[in-house]
Amino acid sequence: MIEEKVPSQPLAEVFGFPINNESARAKRYRENKLCPYNNIVSNCTKNSIEFPLGVCSLNHKEKPVIICPIRFREDWSIISDAASFIFDKKATWTHVGEVRLKDKHGKSAGNIDYVLVSYDDKGRVVDFGSLEVQAVYISGNLTGPFTAYLEEPSPSFTWTQAFKFPKPDYLSSSRKRLIPQIIAKGSILKQWKKKQVVALQTSFYKTLPDLPEVDKAESDFAFFLYDLVPTKSKTLELKLQRVVYTKFAKALEQIAKFEAGSIKEFTELLQKKLDAKRAGKADTDNENIVVE
Numbered sequence: 001m002i003e004e005k006v007p008s009q010p011l012a013e014v015f016g017f018p019i020n021n022e023s024a025r026a027k028r029y030r031e032n033k034l035c036p037y038n039n040i041v042s043n044c045t046k047n048s049i050e051f052p053l054g055v056c057s058l059n060h061k062e063k064p065v066i067i068c069p070i071r072f073r074e075d076w077s078i079i080s081d082a083a084s085f086i087f088d089k090k091a092t093w094t095h096v097g098e099v100r101l102k103d104k105h106g107k108s109a110g111n112i113d114y115v116l117v118s119y120d121d122k123g124r125v126v127d128f129g130s131l132e133v134q135a136v137y138i139s140g141n142l143t144g145p146f147t148a149y150l151e152e153p154s155p156s157f158t159w160t161q162a163f164k165f166p167k168p169d170y171l172s173s174s175r176k177r178l179i180p181q182i183i184a185k186g187s188i189l190k191q192w193k194k195k196q197v198v199a200l201q202t203s204f205y206k207t208l209p210d211l212p213e214v215d216k217a218e219s220d221f222a223f224f225l226y227d228l229v230p231t232k233s234k235t236l237e238l239k240l241q242r243v244v245y246t247k248f249a250k251a252l253e254q255i256a257k258f259e260a261g262s263i264k265e266f267t268e269l270l271q272k273k274l275d276a277k278r279a280g281k282a283d284t285d286n287e288n289i290v291v292e
Contacts, residue, residue, distance in 0.1 A: 009159040010145055010166045012064035012228070013056035013071075013236060015044055020155040021234040030054075030153060038073040046070070055146055057228055057236065058138060058166060064228040064236055065168050066201050069113075069135040074238040078133065078224065081240055082197040083116050085222050086129035091118040095131075101185050109184040129195040132181055136204055137173045140166035170207040179256055190220070190248045199224045202241050209254040211246045219245035 011019055016036040017026035029036060033052055035044040044052040046068055056071040057064040072078050079095050087093055095116045101109045114131040145159035145166070182198070189196050202225045211223075223244040228236035276282075 007059040007062070009149075009157055010059050010142065011055055011149055011157070011159075012059045014146070014149060015054040016056060018230075018234055018236060019149065019153070019157055022155060023234070027153075030150070035070060036074075037070050038076065039070050053143065053146060055142060058136075058142075058168065060168055060203075063203065065203060066135050066226075066228065067138055067168070069133045071135065072133045072199055072226065072238065077238060077240065078131065078199045078226070079114065079116065081224055081243075082114075082129070082131040082199070085197060085216070085219075085224075085243070085245075086116050086195045087118050087127065091127070092120075093118040101188060103188060109188055110181060112185060127194075129197065130185070130189055131197045131199060132185070133199045134173065134178050134181075134204065136168045136170060136201065137177070138166050139169040139172075140164040142166040168203070170204055173204065174208060174255075182252060183256060186221075186248060186252065193220075195219075196221045196248065197224055198222070199226060201225065202227050205244070209257065211244060211254050212250045214245055214247055216243075216245045219247065221246050221248040221251050 009019075015029045015034060017023075017029060028034070033044050033054055034042055035054075037056070039045060043049070044054040046055070047053040056068050057066050059065075066072065083091075083093050083095075093116055095114050097114050099112045099115045101112055103109050112130045113133050116129050116131060117125055118127045120126055141164040144161070148159060149157050178198070178200075186196055198221075200223060205223055205225050216222075223246070224240060225242045225244065226238055227241050229239045231237050
């Protein structure tokens with residue numbers, strides 16, 4: 001087994017800039033806790049308004065991984081990219097954010113991150129489609145290195161403490177967030193025959209099952225895959241790398257499918273519990289019966 005190399009420090013971007021960027025603009029954003037990526041206010045509000053955890057992206061395997069969904073708003077390219085799939089070139093469109101979606105019984109299926117709306121010359125809705133944005137959850141301690149860096153900002157900042165070193169948690173990001181969203185909101189939009197887009201980073205998408213791809217003209221569901229690309233000015237730029245055109249039903253079937261573990265181990269566990277019960281013994285085994 002190859003041991004994973006721990007980076008010298010986990011902070012890729014702090015308040016919008018890599019820590020090796022010592023420009024006056026970068027310093028101003030850090031000192032004033034600002035967000036350059038179209039947050040609802042000028043300041044960063046990640047986790048807290050007063051004491052925001054201003055880390056946009058995380059160093060992992062020598063690449064920056066986006067951990068804040070606001071980071072995807074750079075230049076609003078995700079909106080224009082999604083519109084190119086949802087509407088034809090002649091459409092007049094805009095977007096609205098955080099739109100509540102309800103099922104037949106009036107129960108909330110959650111908020112759609114962005115609804116792209118096309119309209120006619122009288123301002124009446126002609127068509128719409130959805131865009132969901134999914135950053136990555138993390139595991140480990142991010143507050144420690146973030147606080148240490150802000151106390152002494154330096155391009156040579158290091159944080160090599162192995163204990164709870166922060167890293168992306170792709171499994172939780174998909175099972176706890178992405179999959180439930182696709183099932184709940186996506187199912188309703190599919191019934192309405194509306195196109196859907198999910199914006200992810202490439203590394204996140206690669207942790208998902210392989211999806212069947214179709215031509216753009218046949219697709220009603222697409223994954224737009226982005227990465228952060230270094231520039232000469234010591235910034236990271238959000239760039240569209242690839243679009244995966246698929247069909248909602250086929251994508252859902254693959255994404256929501258859990259691969260079965262060993263039936264032999266499961267049966268042995270059942271036998272153990274059955275033997276204990278038949279012998280009148282208390283079930284003190286804390287191991288849950290789980291198929292993973």
